[in-house]
Amino acid sequence: MELEAIPGVGAKTADALHELDDPEAALRRGDVAAIASASGITHGRAVQIARGAVRDRHGDDGRVLATDRARELYRDVIGLLKDRAVTDYAETRLETFYPSASRSRIEEVRSFVADAMEREPDPAVLEALSGVEPMESPGTVRVRERCLATADAERYAEAEAAMPELSVETAEDVRDLSELARSYATVIVLDESFAGLDVHGDVRVRPDALETPAETVPERLLARFATNRDRLLAAAAVHEAADVDPPCDLEALRDALSRVDDDGTVIGDDEFDRLATAVDDLDAAVGTAESVANDHLRQAIRERDVTIEGQDFLSLVEQGARVDSLLSRELADEYDAALERARDHVVSALRLDPGEAEIAKRVFPEGDPTFPVEHDEETVSRLRNELSTARDQRAATLKADLAEDLSELSDPADDLVRDALELDVELAVSRFARDFDCTLPTFDRDRGFRIVEGRSPLLDVSYADAEPVDYAVSGATLLSGVNSGGKTSTLDLVALVAILAQMGMPVPAAEARLERFEEIHYYAKSQGTLDAGAFEATLREFGDLVEGADGRLVLVDELESITEPGASAKIIAGILEALEDQAATAVFVSHLAREIREAADFPVAVDGIEATGLEDGELRVNRSPQKDHLARSTPELIVEKLSGERGGAFYEDLLEKF
Known part of the structure; x- marks a missing residue:
């Protein structure tokens, strides 16, 4: 993977990523914690890099969310998912999921989600997850009783860079080594030329010492396990609670952790x-x-x-x-x-x-x-020197033995923690799907969408009290209905389903089908009539919209409020004509459905959210839009109610005008 080919990754960021043990694997996994551990990269930046790597891998331009309102709903969706995560890692990792137009990316996530939805969010697992965090790198440990020795200047520099934990000394001859042996419990000689020399003290000729850090400086590995003891034990508990096969022997891991103190000192040895x-x-x-x-x-x-x-x-x-x-x-x-x-x-x-x-x-x-x-x-x-040397040599032997055991557990331990954290991501998706009765939608080549028993989790009422909505659209459509009848909520639901579906996530509906949209344009209701400059800017925006690519979902809430009703109807009719020509899927909420239909040069579909009447001054509404139906307005319902209750020519004449 060419790091600088990733969108948003320049030479400086690429250099920072190269510091990681395996940057390509981290990017491929979307491991935000690993990416953020590179110098100078924040968690927010790590999310952007992870997304960029996904887009690069799938040839995705990442432009599905085309408007502020669409992006706002996406943030709400991410918030719902993050609310169901236990660890900070999972919260950040969930932000790497985004709406995509790439078939391969959507399918990749859907495969992940299908498995995640099978997970049972057991409270014991969630409790165990509370103690899991990404593995942390310990600070550099200074080892004073051991040193490296060499007569070669280049080897000296290499040793200093490779093993900052140890002092590196210059030794030209046996006399130098003898002096070092009096100052250090152990001297590790890097030059093979010293092999066979008889030097008093613990002097070891190890030309391969720099290539075997677990043996030469076992403190490095011990410090890493000591620093991450609680994380590892918590991750082990997660695997046991979830009945998931761990990547290592948990008893062996616990035994090894019990032999090292918080500061990396080996414990439990009577002789030491x-x-x-x-x-x-x-x-x-x-x-x-x-x-x-x-x-x-x-x-x-x-x-x-x-x-x-x-x-x-x-x-x-x-x-x-x-x-x-x-x-x-x-x-x-x-x-x-x-x-x-x-x-x-x-x-x-x-x-x-x-x-x-x-x-x-x-x-x-x-x-x-x-x-x-x-x-x-x-x-x-x-006697003190004899005891100190014996102690240090015993410690070195114990550390080397324990490091040898831990070296076999090192990579599996990383996997153990990473798997536990990824399990939290899966459980967050599972909890989201269960909390909102979600299902995985289907994609096909047919234009538009179909939602069966969809309920928005973003309503002001509890999800259980939200009325299910059935709605299907296959072209440019007007949505009519009474005030407070649920037209905006229906647009939100459609946008929410489309965003989640193209993230590869489950949607809050009993069933959902939709085309794979290239872009999602959602325009919220305008706050009052616009002045001339703002009106012109809005027209320019819709001009750019209708000249865009095919395969878009366009949702617009009461565009007529930007200017006087007569002009609005004509403008909306023109926009719908252009969208119909491009085979876009569009839903325009409007109270001017009759006027727009009359102004359009094609038969505009009109759906209606129908109020069934008034009861104690409150509307009774069928929240699912009726196909090919111009819904009655609130004033019409009131006139109808008064005509029935009071009779008289006045109310009957008014009713006929509707």
């Missing part, structure tokens, strides 16, 4: 926990061990009666002996016992293994007794 705790508690353990030794010696001195003969004391002093030396003769065994207790405390408190315990014994070295007992700081530092 032991080493981490030992590093953290080392200084405290050594300090406590000193106290243990000194408390033992203090108690021993209190309990021991030490006697030194005068000659012995003089001899010791003459030899320069210290008090410690004087004590060592009497307390040597107790001093050894104190050291042993201190060593045992460090080993037991930190749960050291035999190798670590050997180092710990030298924290309190043997030698001349001293009081108070003190530790050897150099040995403590060595």
